Amino acid sequence: MREIDRLEDELSPLPESITRIRKLISTLELCHHKAERWVTNIIEAIGEGDTAKGLGTRTAGELHPAERDWRDACVALSAWCAGQPAASVEIKIGGRSASCLLSKLGERSALKEWQVQRLIERIREFIGWPRSMHHGDSVYVFMEECGADFEPPGDAECPEHYREHEEFWKQTMQTRIHDTVNGEAADFSLAVAIDVMFPCNWNFVGNLDIVLGAIGGELYAAQPLTVCARNICHVPIRERMQTVCRTLQCSLQNQRSENDVDSTLLELLGDVTAPQRWLVASLDKTIRLQLRL
Template sequence: MTTSRRIWWRNCALQTDSEIISIDGMEDRIAPIGANVSKIRELISNLELCHHKADRWVYNIVEAIGSGETAKGLGSRSPGQHHPSETVWQNACAALSAWRAGSPSTKVDLPVGAIPAAQLLACLGEHSPLKEWQVQRVIEKIRSLIHWPRSCEDPAAQYAWILMSVGEYEFSYLNQCPDQYKEHEDFWWMTVHTMIHDTENGDEADLSLALAIDMLWPCHWRFVENLRIVLDAIGGKLNPEKPFAACGRNITLLPIRRRMEIVSNTLKVFYSAADSDREVDRDLLALLGKPTAVKKWLAASLDKTIRLQLNPPADLRAISALSGPEWIK
């Protein structure tokens, strides 16, 4: 008999294992859970290590576990605060929009991260109706997630997936052209069948351009490089020097991987009260304070979430590979 997975684990597991069952037992022994504790556990459930601010988010969660409360979370930033990454995202959209409007790439004087926009736009080559359609999909994907120029909740800002059918932490592949793209079904078909030849965790892989656009998350730590890969593919260059990374795809390349391993070691020492011969962060241990049953449950949950995201189980790894549906192969 398989124990059903609790909703807490939605960002790291499709099914339970013995360790998750044990951690769930820790939760049962401290029930009912108060509002502050539930909010902290929800922060863990929303954690994505591929996010460009994941290291800071993990610190905030550890701090919350130690104090027993938090004001942190998605959407908790004060109005008017502007993160440098937002400039990167907006400049990318502005540069691509200028290209679609006919501006020569050499005349678009904007930085997109550390790369001049003109250099990125040069990847596209000469204009064509197909390229313009594909670039518009890229613009819409980015804009749908960055609250610019419209709120993400605005119906006009919603992104129409090209090859994926997506819910929260669940997705499947489409088997036909979405209604939104029927007018240009030939462009949709060519985009779906354009294959980027890269690697996935070291193994040779093929990635549909449609999936690369669908999975072009601005919040990803490798957004600018991923954008370059997509624009290169639109321009006809299908063998990138670096592989496309998205969510769990190529998670081994995560730049904070070693740091997260240390955090995981530290959390385990905290909730298990066992010595470790692995590197731990004494400052984080001090931040966690005196162990309690609630803190141990939260720390164990965060540790398990980190480890599952760093080394996804086989079922999640297969999904993250983005190999696409059989009918496009």
């Protein structure tokens, strides 16, 4: 890390093109379902010396297939909340039967409907559908703010937004999902699980399965909950990112014949200049820190 700081000091002030690429690295989240593509975009940008990528650069109205799954999840959950039997919801969510997922909710109750409605709001706020993300009613209100350990404070108070259903809020806060973190037994508040059910996660449908099961009373999950960076060791691109890091190190050392590296990425990077070395080192550090490589 000191080497990266030294390189940055030598480059100051940073050219705008380098700053733009560094922002891409700073916003990289390897729990995102498109993380592998993001990494490739960053490497391409480093090789080219600039980028036009970033938030808000996608063509308006363009949808990734995963985003259709998020919308379908909202449709299915809304149908259940409206009283439609789980077995009659005949759509797919990420290749999974919505009726099968909804069946985990079990017998309908006012508490379950309230919890599922929070889940719908969480997903809708993120995808901005069916309303604009800037619409006041589309802003999700967290049931509890928590730290990096995803654990709410013991003296948590019900937010004003949920006071009308404070008992539901309290029961949701107190319900614990039991799973594992890095192979060790762990548990997690259902309220926080709903709060951090960001649909962009690589395991959105798997997480949805666990949360719906918990709402239905199935509190011992068969698989670990992987919201945000929790249990990121399970991310399917982990092995690929190890290869990427070896390739980045190879580039920094000006080597071209190492085993277990990606020659295509090396070609994209080319012969790196001092600013590019700083970016390559920064990307390598970011990946290693997030995945604990």
